[in-house]
Structure formats: C-alpha cells, structure tokens
Amino acid sequence: MNFLTPTSLFLFGLAIPIIALYILKLRRRREPVSTLMFWEQLFKERQTTSLFQRLKHLLSLLLQLLFLALLVFAVARPQFAFITKSARQLILIIDHSASMNAVLNLNPDNPSSESRLDSAKQQALEMVKGLRFMDEMSVISCNTRPVIHTPFTNHQKTLREAIESIKPTDVKTDLKSAVDLAFDVAQTKPNPEIVILSDFQSVSEETLEKFQKSIQQNAAEEEEIQDQIEKIKLHLIRVGEDTDNVGITQFRVRKSIVNAFDYETLLTVVNASNKEKKCSVELYFNESLFDVRPYTLAPGEKKSEIFSNFTFEGGELKAVLDITDALPTDNVAYATLPKRELISVLLVTNENPFLQKVLSVDEKLNLSIMTPAEYESGAKDAQVVVFDRFSPTTLGDGNYMFIYPPKANEGETNPVATWNIGEALETPIITDWERTHPILRHVHLENVLIGEAYEVTPPSTAQILARSFESPVLFVDVTPKRKIVFAAINILESDLPLRIAFPVIIANTIQWFQQSEGIQEYHLHTGEVLRYKVDSQTNSDAQINREEDTLSENSQKILKVNGPGEKSWDVPVENDEILFDQTLHAGFYELTFSDKPAADNEDETTINNENESTNDNEEADEQKQVWAVNLASETESNIGIAEGIEDLLAESDVLGSGSFFRYPPWIYLVFLAVILSVVEWFLYQRRKID
Amino acid sequence: MNDTESAFDSDFLKKLEYLYIVSKKIFAGRIKAERRSTRRGVSVEFADYRNYTAGDDFRYIDWNAFARLDELLLKLYEEREDLHIYFLVDASQSMTYGELPKLIYAKRVAAALAYIGLSNLDRIGITAFNTTDMNRLPTERGKGKIFTVLNFLDQINGTGETDLESAFHNFVHMTKRRGLVVLISDLFDPKGFTAGLNMLKFQKHDLFVIHIIDEKEAEPNLLGDYHLVDVETDQLRPVTINENHIKRYQTLFKKYCDDLDRYCTQREISIVRTMTKAPFEELILRIFRMGGFVS
Numbered sequence: 001m002n003f004l005t006p007t008s009l010f011l012f013g014l015a016i017p018i019i020a021l022y023i024l025k026l027r028r029r030r031e032p033v034s035t036l037m038f039w040e041q042l043f044k045e046r047q048t049t050s051l052f053q054r055l056k057h058l059l060s061l062l063l064q065l066l067f068l069a070l071l072v073f074a075v076a077r078p079q080f081a082f083i084t085k086s087a088r089q090l091i092l093i094i095d096h097s098a099s100m101n102a103v104l105n106l107n108p109d110n111p112s113s114e115s116r117l118d119s120a121k122q123q124a125l126e127m128v129k130g131l132r133f134m135d136e137m138s139v140i141s142c143n144t145r146p147v148i149h150t151p152f153t154n155h156q157k158t159l160r161e162a163i164e165s166i167k168p169t170d171v172k173t174d175l176k177s178a179v180d181l182a183f184d185v186a187q188t189k190p191n192p193e194i195v196i197l198s199d200f201q202s203v204s205e206e207t208l209e210k211f212q213k214s215i216q217q218n219a220a221e222e223e224e225i226q227d228q229i230e231k232i233k234l235h236l237i238r239v240g241e242d243t244d245n246v247g248i249t250q251f252r253v254r255k256s257i258v259n260a261f262d263y264e265t266l267l268t269v270v271n272a273s274n275k276e277k278k279c280s281v282e283l284y285f286n287e288s289l290f291d292v293r294p295y296t297l298a299p300g301e302k303k304s305e306i307f308s309n310f311t312f313e314g315g316e317l318k319a320v321l322d323i324t325d326a327l328p329t330d331n332v333a334y335a336t337l338p339k340r341e342l343i344s345v346l347l348v349t350n351e352n353p354f355l356q357k358v359l360s361v362d363e364k365l366n367l368s369i370m371t372p373a374e375y376e377s378g379a380k381d382a383q384v385v386v387f388d389r390f391s392p393t394t395l396g397d398g399n400y401m402f403i404y405p406p407k408a409n410e411g412e413t414n415p416v417a418t419w420n421i422g423e424a425l426e427t428p429i430i431t432d433w434e435r436t437h438p439i440l441r442h443v444h445l446e447n448v449l450i451g452e453a454y455e456v457t458p459p460s461t462a463q464i465l466a467r468s469f470e471s472p473v474l475f476v477d478v479t480p481k482r483k484i485v486f487a488a489i490n491i492l493e494s495d496l497p498l499r500i501a502f503p504v505i506i507a508n509t510i511q512w513f514q515q516s517e518g519i520q521e522y523h524l525h526t527g528e529v530l531r532y533k534v535d536s537q538t539n540s541d542a543q544i545n546r547e548e549d550t551l552s553e554n555s556q557k558i559l560k561v562n563g564p565g566e567k568s569w570d571v572p573v574e575n576d577e578i579l580f581d582q583t584l585h586a587g588f589y590e591l592t593f594s595d596k597p598a599a600d601n602e603d604e605t606t607i608n609n610e611n612e613s614t615n616d617n618e619e620a621d622e623q624k625q626v627w628a629v630n631l632a633s634e635t636e637s638n639i640g641i642a643e644g645i646e647d648l649l650a651e652s653d654v655l656g657s658g659s660f661f662r663y664p665p666w667i668y669l670v671f672l673a674v675i676l677s678v679v680e681w682f683l684y685q686r687r688k689i690d
Numbered sequence: 691m692n693d694t695e696s697a698f699d700s701d702f703l704k705k706l707e708y709l710y711i712v713s714k715k716i717f718a719g720r721i722k723a724e725r726r727s728t729r730r731g732v733s734v735e736f737a738d739y740r741n742y743t744a745g746d747d748f749r750y751i752d753w754n755a756f757a758r759l760d761e762l763l764l765k766l767y768e769e770r771e772d773l774h775i776y777f778l779v780d781a782s783q784s785m786t787y788g789e790l791p792k793l794i795y796a797k798r799v800a801a802a803l804a805y806i807g808l809s810n811l812d813r814i815g816i817t818a819f820n821t822t823d824m825n826r827l828p829t830e831r832g833k834g835k836i837f838t839v840l841n842f843l844d845q846i847n848g849t850g851e852t853d854l855e856s857a858f859h860n861f862v863h864m865t866k867r868r869g870l871v872v873l874i875s876d877l878f879d880p881k882g883f884t885a886g887l888n889m890l891k892f893q894k895h896d897l898f899v900i901h902i903i904d905e906k907e908a909e910p911n912l913l914g915d916y917h918l919v920d921v922e923t924d925q926l927r928p929v930t931i932n933e934n935h936i937k938r939y940q941t942l943f944k945k946y947c948d949d950l951d952r953y954c955t956q957r958e959i960s961i962v963r964t965m966t967k968a969p970f971e972e973l974i975l976r977i978f979r980m981g982g983f984v985s
Contacts, residue, residue: 028915028928034787034907035878036920036927038942043929 004077011072015065022061063680067673074669083665087134089152089189091182092127094120095198095239096166097143097173098526098636102199102243102326116240117168120197123237127195128159133664138185139163142178142198143171143584144527152189169584170329170631171527173198176207183210186232193233199240200645202635211236211648236649240639244273246297246323247330247637248281251630252523253317253337256308263337265307267319271297272638279323283307286315302634314339316588316626330637334588334628336522342366343514348375349388354497355403358506359386365510384513389490392416397481399513404490407454418477419462419486422455428468428489437465438512439476439485443501451493458486476512485509524629530580532591532625534559534573562590589627698801698840706805706836709974738766773812774829774869776895777804778861779846781818781825783922784878786848788904790966795902796874797843798970803872803977804839808832815865816842819857820850826864851922852879854886862893871895876902883950891957899954899961900973901947908943908965910936 003009033039096117103113114122124139131137136152139162149162175198186192194214203211214234250268271277276298283291295303310317314337321331344366345359359367368380372390384399391405395416407421408414430445445466455471458464466474477484489496496502524530534557557573561580564587571578583589631637742751742762755763777800785793804814808831815829816839827842854877871890877883877899890897913936918927929935947963954961964973 028917030919031912031916032787032919032921033910034784034792034876034904034921035880036918036923036925037878037880038939038946039918039927039929041942042935042938043927 001081002079004079006076008072008076011075012068014068014072018064018068019061022064060680060683063676063683067676067680070669070673070676074666074673077664077666078669080665083134085191087132087136087191089186089192090127090131090135090137091140091186091192091194092124092137092163093140093142093146093175093178093182093194093196093198094124094163094166095142095173095175095178095196096120096169098170098329098631098633099173099199099201099327099639100239101168101170101329102240102245102639104240115168116199117166120237120239121163121166123197123239124163125160128156128163131156131159139166140178140182141166142173142175143169144174144177146178146181148181148185167584169526170586171584172525172631172633172636173202175200175202176204179207179210183232193235195235195237197237197239199639200236200238200649201639203645205644208644208648211645236645238645238649242640243326244275244277245325245327245330245637245639246271246273246277246279246321247325247327248319248321248333248630248632249302249330249634249637250304250632251319251333251335251628252632253335253628262308263310265310265317265335266304267307267333268302268304269295269297269321270302270634270637271299272634272640274299277323279321282320282322284318284320285310287318290317310337316628327637327639329586330631330633332586333630333632334586335630336588336626336628338522340364343384343510344368344382345510346370346375346380346382346385347388348372348385348390348392350390352388352492354491354502355386355388355506358497358503361503362507362510384510395482399483401485401487401509403487404452404454405486418459418484420457421488422457422471425450425453425455425468425470427451428453428470428473430466430468430473433466433474434463437463437476439474439505439508440465441508443504443508445501448499448501449495450489452490453488456486456488462486483513485512522625522627524583524627525633526583526586526629526631528583528629530561530578530583530589530591530627532559532578532580534576534578560592562592563587564589583627583629586629586631589629591625591627698798698844702798702801705971706802709802709971710806710809712975712978736765736767739763740766773807774867775804775807775812775814776829776861776865776869776871777814777816778858778871778873778875779816779818779843780820780852780873780875780877781823781846781848782820782850782852782878783848784852784876785902787921788906788966790904791848792876792902792904792966793846793848795964795966795970796900797846799900799902799973800872800874801836801840801843802970802974805833805836806974808834808836808839813869814839817861818846819861820848821853821856822850824857824860829867852876853881854879854883855881855889858886858889862889862895868894869896870898872898872900874900874902876904876907877950884953887953887957887959891959897957897959898977899950899959900977901950901961901963902966903963904966908940910939912936 094117100117100120101115103115104119105113128137131154133154136154137150137159138152139149139159141147141149149165150158153159175196179194179196182194186194211234214232247270248267249270250266252266253263254266256262256264267281267283269279269281276296278294278296280292280294282289283293291307293305297303317335317337319333319335323331325331342364345368347355347359347367347369348371349355349369350371356367356369359365368382370380372392375390375392382398384401386401386403387405388403389406391402391408391414393415405414405417405421408417428450430448430450433440433443433445435441435443450468450473453468453471453473456473456475458472458475459477461479462475462477464472464475466472471488473488475486477486491497491502559571559573559578561569561571561582563569563582564585569580569582571580578591580589739752739755740763742764746764750765750767752763752765755761779793779796779800781793785791785796800816804816807814811831813829813831814827814835816827818825825842825846827839830838852875854875873887873890879886887897887899910931912931913933915930916928918929919925920927951961951963953959962973962977964976
C-alpha cells in the first residue's frame with residue numbers, strides 16, 4: 001500500500017489532544033434536588049456495572065481515535081496494489097448503423113418507442129456509471145467508418161457526452177473496421193476489454209473468426225497467453241431482437257436502353273420476415289404521386305420491378321413503402337433523374353431527304369444541316385455530326401457518323417480517315433451483323449438491297465457490326481476522345497431507307513453516342529463520399545468559368561450542400577473538387593453554388609466587383625445538382641441476427657459491474673468516518689457512552 | 691418567590707373569605723361545633739345501642755328495651771364538642787424547593803384551612819416541624835385569631851432535614867387532646883413515611899395528608915452530566931442522566947406515591963396530592979368536595 005500524500009500521516013499527531021481532552025475530567029453542573037432518595041435508588045443498580053462503565057469510556061476514546069485514523073488515511077489517499085492492478089481499459093463500440101434505428105417494441109399507438117440505438121446508449125451510460133475509479137473507457141462509434149469519440153478517460157461527464165453525441169444514421173454496418181481499430185487500440189493497454197453494443201445483424205466471417213479466437217482464448221484461462229489479442233477480453237452485447245421488416249433494398253436509375261431519353265428505375269422490395277406481408281409502393285415524382293404498386297410478399301421473398309416513361313425534364317423520384325414496421329429507414333428510397341438536354345445533331349450533306357427526315361422527326365434532337373462547303377468554311381459544335389457522302393479535312397473530338405464517305409483521290413490521303421477504302425462492290429449482301437450491339441438492336445438487315453458500296457478496311461481498333469461476303473459494311477471505332485460509326489454503303493442507292501431498320505439504326509446510333517454511366521454519379525449509398533469535380537461542371541458552363549476568373553485568388557469557392565431534414569453544409573472547393581462525407585441519412589442532397597469567399601473580410605477586388613458578383617451569384621445560385629442517397633442494403637433491412645453469432649454471444653464474458661471500487665478508497669474512508677461520527681454522536685446523545 | 695417572602699398578600703386574604711363562604715355551602719345545616727365527633731357522649735341525638743357492662747351509668751340504660759327484650763342495653767348519644775385541628779407543616783429544607791417553594795404553598799393551604807376552621811369555631815393548632823426545631827402555635831379558637839395564625843405561619847422558615855417519626859413523636863407527646871391532624875408535607879423522609887404516620891394513627895388522631903410535590907420532582911427535566919445536590923444534607927451525587935434514567939426515575943417516583951396512597955387507604959387516612967403549580971384554592975375546594983376533611 002502506498003500513499004499519494006504520505007506527509008498527511010503527520011496528522012496522526014491530532015490523537016494527542018484528543019487523548020488529553022479525554023483524560024481531563026468532565027465538569028458537571030450542580031443541580032439542587034429536594035431529595036436524593038430516588039436518584040440513589042436509581043443509580044444503585046448501575047454502580048454494580050462500573051467495569052462496563054469504564055469500558056464504555058474507553059470505547060468512546062477508541063471511536064474518536066478510529067475516526068481520526070480514518071480521516072488521516074483518507075487525506076493521505078492510499079493506493080492499494082491489488083486495486084491498481086485490476087484497473088480495466090474498456091473500449092466501447094456502439095453500432096449506430098441503420099439497423100440500429102429499428103424500434104424495440106413496435107407499437108402503433110406509441111410512436112416514440114425506443115430504438116435499438118437508444119437502448120444501446122442507455123446500456124453504455126449504465127456501464128459508465130458502473131466504472132470504477134481506476135477504470136478507463138474509450139468510446140468508438142461504428143457504421144461504415146469507426147470514429148473514436150473519446151480516448152481513454154475515466155471522466156464520467158466526458159464519457160457520457162461522448163455517448164450522447166452518437167446520433168442515429170442510415171449507414172450500413174461494418175463492424176470489422178471498428179473491431180480492428182479497437183483491437184489495435186487495445187494492444188497498447190495492460191488490461192483491455194472490448195465491449196460491443198450492436199444488433200450484430202451483419203457480421204463478416206472474418207470478424208466472427210476474430211471474435212471466436214478472442215473468446216475461446218479468454219475461456220482457456222490456464223493456457224499461457226502468448227498472443228496479445230488473446231488477453232483482450234471481449235464482451236458482445238446484443239441489442240434488440242429479431243423483428244419483422246419489409247424494406248426497399250434497391251432503387252437505381254439508369255438511362256433507358258431502349259430510349260436514350262428515358263430512364264429506367266429498378267425497385268427491389270424484400271420481405272425480411274417469417275410472415276407474408278402485404279404492402280404497396282407509392283412512387284412520387286417531384287412530390288406528386290406517380291404510381292402505386294401493390295405487393296404481396298411471401299416470407300423472405302424479394303421482388304423487383306422496373307419503372308420507366310418519366311418526363312423529359314427530369315426531377316426527384318421517391319419510393320415510399322406503405323407499411324409500418326420496425327425499421328422505417330428502409331421504407332423510403334430516393335432517386336434523381338437529371339434533366340435531359342436536346343441532342344444537337346449536325347447533318348453535313350448536299351442532299352439526303354431520308355436522313356433529313358429521319359433526324360428531323362425526332363423531337364429530342366436539335367438538328368442542323370450544313371453543306372460540306374459550309375462545314376469546311378466554319379465548323380459548328382454539335383454533339384453528333386453526321387457526314388453524308390462527305391469527309392472533312394479536319395476532325396476534332398466528338399461523335400461522328402460517316403455514311404459512304406468518298407474515296408480519296410489517287411495520290412492523296414484523307415487526313416481524317418483511319419480506314420482504307422478499296423474497290424467498289426456490286427450489290428453486296430449483308431450476311432452477318434451484331435444483333436446484340438446497341439446500334440443494331442431490334443434491326444433486321446436481311447435481304448437489304450444495296451446498289452452502291454465499296455470495300456473498306458477498318459482500323460484495328462474498330463468493331464465490325466455488319467459485313468458482306470466481301471467487306472465490312474458497318475463498323476464502329478471508339479477511341480478515348482472520339483466515337484465513329486462508319487457505313488460503307490450509299491443509302492440513297494439502297495432500299496435501306498425504305499425499311500423500318502433505317503430510322504431504328506439512326507436512332508440507335510444517336511443513343512449509342514450519348515450513352516454514358518454518368519447518371520450513376522448522382523446516386524450514392526449512405527455513408528459514401530460525395531465527390532464532385534467543379535471544373536467538369538464549370539467547363540460545361542462557359543459563363544461560370546469566366547466568372548471564376550474574375551474572383552480574386554484569395555477567395556475560396558464555397559459550395560452549399562442542402563441535405564435531408566433541412567440541414568445544410570458549406571463545403572469548400574479544394575483542388576477543383578469537393579469531398580462531402582456527411583451522407584449519413586437517406587434523402588436528397590442538393591449542391592448549390594455560392595461564390596462567396598471563405599474569408600469574412602472581403603478584399604477590395606471583390607468589393608469592386610460587387611455588382612457583377614451579385615449577378616454572378618444569382619446565376620450561380622441557379623446552378624444545382626441533386627444526389628439521391630439511399631440505404632438500399634439488404635443486410636441492413638434484414639434486422640435479424642447474423643448466423644454464427646448466437647453461440648459467441650453466449651460464450652462472451654459477462655461484463656462485471658465493478659461497482660464496489662467505484663470510488664477511490666479515500667472516499668470510503670471518509671464515508672466510514674462520517675458513519676463513525678454519527679454512531680459516536682448517537683451513543684453519546686443516548687448516554688450509552690460518557 | 692422564596693419562603694422568606696410573605697405567603698399572605700391581600701389577594702390571599704380575599705380568597706380566604708371566598709373559601710369560607712364556599713365551605714359554608716358545603717356544610718350547610720351544620721350547627722355549633724359543627725364537626726361531628728366520632729366519640730360518643732351526652733347529647734340529645736341518639737346514636738346507637740351497646741350492651742351494658744359493669745360500671746356503666748344506669749341513667750343511660752334503655753328501660754323500654756329491657757322490658758321488651760329482657761336485656762340491658764345502653765343508649766349512646768353523639769357527643770357534641772369543640773374540634774381540635776392540628777396542622778403539621780413540614781418546615782424542612784426540602785420544602786423550599788421549587789419555583790414556587792412548596793413551603794409557601796403549604797403555608798397558604800394551612801392558612802386557608804385554619805381560617806375556615808376558626809370560622810367554624812374549631813380549635814386550631816399549628817406545628818412546624820423539622821429535625822432541629824418544632825414551633826408550636828397553641829390551639830386557638832375564634833375567627834379573630836386568624837392573624838395570630840397567619841403571623842405564626844409567616845415566621846416559619848424551611849431548614850433542617852425531614853424526620854417524620856421523631857417530629858411526630860414529639861407532637862403526640864405534647865398533644866394530649868386528640869383531634870384532626872392535617873399533615874402538609876412532601877413526605878421525602880429517607881427513612882420512609884410509615885413510621886411517622888403510624889405514630890399519629892396509633893394515637894387515635896384523625897389524619898388528613900396533604901402531599902405537596904413540585905413538578906420538577908415528578909418529572910425532572912435533566913439530561914446530561916450533573917452533580918445532584920440534596921438541599922437538606924448538601925450531599926453530592928455525580929450522575930449522567932439519559933432518557934432511560936428519567937423514565938426509570940418517574941417509575942420510582944410513581945411507585946412511591948402509589949405506596950403512600952395504598953398505605954393511607956388501608957388505614958382510612960385521607961390523602962390529597964397536589965403540585966405547586968395548581969392554585970391552592972382549587973386544592974382547598976377539592977379537599978372539601980372529597981369530604982375527607984370531615985370524616
């Protein structure tokens with residue numbers, strides 16, 4: 001036993017005045033009475049117990065000396081080795097993933113039912129309350145990313161605040177990273193214990209194996225501890241029970257394969273329960289009810305459905321599952337459909353009524369027609385350029401369709417041609433074509449009569465889509481900056497324009513040019529980082545780019561992100577990119593431009609350009625991009641318990657309360673001293689002792 | 691107030707007259723020498739028969755009864771005589787105890803009863819006793835002697851110890867004529883009260899005990915460490931008193947009073963107990979109403 005303040009032991013000297021005062025005789029008051037005969041009679045019996053009387057006197061002295069001893073020991077603050085050695089370092093992992101939002105007792109009459117996270121936090125607070133004075137605790141929250149809320153401390157207020165700061169999220173569970181972090185942290189401590197408060201609804205096999213190893217090694221107490229991980233005690237505390245749930249596990253949007261100007265939305269609903277469930281899915285497009293689909297789902301059944309035919313203007317799509325279950329988070333899913341711009345198509349031809357007609361009837365195209373001479377004199381920007389029997393002298397990046405371009409004169413070379421045009425063919429027959437390629441989808445080229453064509457040798461990077469016996473008649477060549485479709489037939493000299501295949505091929509080609517995976521960028525899972533390249537946006541908008549140049553170099557661009565629940569964040573642009581990782585809740589996240597400088601003191605340049613900046617801001621404020629963030633996780637919707645964890649839950653150590661040494665020893669000593677003083681006072685007042 | 695102050699102020703004298711009037715109502719119908727004696731004597735009022743014994747006066751033989759019964763019966767008549775009332779006032783030091791000293795209270799009670807007695811043409815004698823002195827006021831008669839009585843009572847001081855037996859021994863030897871003895875005392879005699887009272891009873895005195903106690907004697911308000919001092923002997927007793935002691939004391943005191951009551955009841959001695967905090971006139975009226983003063 002050691003003392004933190006051993007000099008306090010000198011206070012034992014106070015025993016001397018106590019003994020001295022005790023030795024001094026008591027001065028009694030004189031009280032006249034009319035007769036002593038009753039008092040004599042009364043105290044006559046007690047004289048026989050004089051020995052006991054003396055002992056009582058001694059008891060009084062001993063009580064006072066004991067009182068002094070307890071107080072002196074308390075001031076000296078003793079440290080007992082057995083207590084210090086038993087100090088624990090608890091690492092508390094609290095799962096706050098989406099499944100922890102499930103209510104414990106689903107009662108429609110009581111909407112404020114406690115969630116699993118509430119229960120976990122409550123249990124954590126109880127653990128904090130039960131910490132002994134020498135114990136330490138660290139709090140880690142866990143969803144997809146573990147976050148250390150507080151390092152090791154025994155300050156109860158800090159721990160309570162750390163636990164209270166853990167908020168519910170709609171993010172998937174990844175216990176492994178949190179457990180790995182906890183084990184890494186535990187390595188540095190002599191007596192670590194890891195406590196996991198979770199519903200364990202999705203635990204990876206690797207994590208299970210780690211649990212298994214830790215628990216089994218702790219159970220074998222007599223085995224010599226060799227590995228550091230083996231001496232880490234693991235406490236698995238399950239929160240919540242298996243509960244019925246129906247959830248949307250997939251809500252993805254892509255461009256329609258059939259129609260490049262439409263979207264296809266894939267919705268998947270899962271019944272993660274043992275009962276048949278009936279529900280309906282309501283689809284809201286821009287807050288207006290768009291469609292309602294009833295579902296009857298067998299236990300464990302998963303149903304998927306595709307929705308299409310959305311408006312050309314784009315908007316926000318929301319799917320709402322009309323059912324009351326334990327986990328409301330997965331009953332709503334979000335999608336965003338970007339607005340589709342008209343595709344600018346430039347047709348360079350002298351005269352081709354078929355092509356002109358087929359392109360002009362498509363209302364999603366913005367068609368321009370130029371003659372080859374006009375094109376050569378001044379090229380016009382367009383998303384798709386169709387060269388009809390013409391080959392330009394220069395070719396930039398973009399999408400081009402060449403229809404029977406002329407062969408270069410002998411001795412000359414076509415600067416833009418990566419192909420070689422050979423001899424003319426006489427009535428070639430298309431013998432084979434790629435039926436699965438997007439350009440030739442739904443197209444039949446059998447028995448097409450071709451009056452004029454030539455042999456062509458495509459570049460090595462090309463993909464041949466259709467060929468005759470002699471030569472390819474249709475190929476595509478895709479390079480990083482350029483997409484080319486080459487047709488080696490003169491359509492005016494064939495019956496192809498008269499076939500249904502012709503408009504289909506043209507439409508397919510336009511769609512193929514425009515196909516990209518860009519739409520996926522606007523759909524994220526909760527917890528994923530939202531990345532946004534500012535340059536890519538501003539480059540497409542020349543006006544914004546120009547205005548950025550007018551900003552001073554010191555000003556930093558701020559983008560404002562508005563999230564669900566009317567929350568908003570100012571996200572600075574760094575290296576022409578923003579990284580936003582607060583996608584913790586499902587919903588729409590709207591990115592708006594705000595060209596205000598980050599610094600409070602605007603510089604002179606900014607003030608001088610105030611009017612211009614205001615206009616810029618107004619224009620910039622109109623720029624926005626919406627992301628749809630969804631939980632969309634089948635594992636989270638299945639709010640049961642992971643297989644293989646049940647046995648581990650039973651085997652894991654039960655966390656001891658350790659409440660006996662909750663406070664340092666000096667507090668107990670003071671407490672004892674107070675009790676002793678009360679006892680001594682009571683005995684004195686009752687005249688049990690003199 | 692202490693025993694050196696006069697116990698008889700003008701208010702007290704007014705109360706005396708009031709008490710006399712009240713007592714007249716209680717004894718309405720009584721005539722001269724209004725207290726009937728237990729002794730039989732010569733008067734006109736027949737009392738009883740008894741058998742004739744040798745030496746009896748023949749004049750009192752009931753010849754009619756002899757004629758009918760052939761048996762000699764002697765007619766007894768109630769004797770009318772002056773009543774001698776002796777007040778024995780305890781003048782020991784213990785009677786000076788209390789906020790209102792018991793001796794003052796005793797003097798007032800004695801004066802009141804004496805006044806009523808004198809008014810009724812009884813003979814009143816007062817004896818103040820302790821171990822050292824015995825002051826006597828010879829028997830007086832007539833209402834006019836009340837000031838003599840008051841002066842005597844006023845001169846009594848509380849000194850000395852209580853010794854009932856020796857005091858009453860002297861009293862009975864100096865008092866040949868039997869009468870009503872009114873003992874006013876706290877009866878705190880370490881030797882006990884029985885020997886003294888027996889002495890009076892054996893001398894055929896009618897005995898009336900007025901037991902005066904102070905409230906602090908019955909229910910002492912003492913807790914803690916004390917040196918108890920006996921006011922009569924100055925004897926010291928160091929004690930540490932707790933609540934249990936107080937309860938035990940009260941039990942002992944009550945037992946003492948119960949023993950006294952039982953003793954008096956067994957010997958047909960009237961006894962009345964009072965505390966000094968009770969107005970003395972109430973005590974007087976209580977005495978008359980209980981009838982013990984007139985046996």
